[in-house]
Amino acid sequence: MLTRTIPRRVLVLTAVALAALPTAALTFPAGAADSAPAAAAASAAPVGFVDLPDSPLPSDHAPHQVTVTYRNPTSTDQTVAPQILIESPDEGPFLDPAQIRLELLETDGRWHTVPLASQTGTLYTGLIPAKIVLHGNHKLTEHYRLTVLAGPAQGTIEPRVAIYA
Known part of the structure; x- marks a missing residue:
């Protein structure tokens, strides 16, 4: 019998994206029919990832910088x-956000803590609070510090950029 393994990362990210959609659809007030399409577009799932x-995750308990850089090619x-x-x-052990x-x-020059969520052994930052509009041919650079x-x-530290329609 032929079996197929779906990577845990794909399952986690699919579950997170799908979980966001019903919540967005159910949070519109009945009188806000005109604003519902705009709000739904703002909370829609990404169309892709870069x-x-x-x-590797450093294990020396010292702060390490992680830089996310992406250029809008359009x-x-x-x-x-x-x-x-x-x-x-x-094979585990799974990481805990408290670790x-x-x-x-x-932009104020200070480091601010970013909350980490966890699902099936993957810690991740939220997408909705991080959404920005990147102008054509401009570059996004975000500096993180991980300890x-x-x-x-x-x-493993896996930075990426979600792309929306």
Whole structure:
């Protein structure tokens, strides 16, 4: 019998994208019929992802910088969202959000903690709060600082950029 293995990352990301759609559809007030299409477009799932180079999760408990860089290759505006995935080893142990501190360098020059969600051994940053409009032929650069806080942690840091229609 032929079997097929679906990578855990694909399952997690599909579940996250699908979970967002019913919530968005159910949150529109009855009197907001005119604004519903615009709000639905704003919360729609990404149409694709640009995977950036990954790296092993450092285990020395020191802060390490992770930079997400993406250039809009088109001449039109594009809605994008940078995302950091931290993938646990397939055989475990699975990472816990309490083991990792992820911070984003904001425009005010200070580091702000970014919450991490977890599903099936993958820690990830939310897409909706990270959405921005990137003008045609412009470049997005986000600087993150990642620190392993507890225990011997193994895994992979997988930055990427979500692309919206």
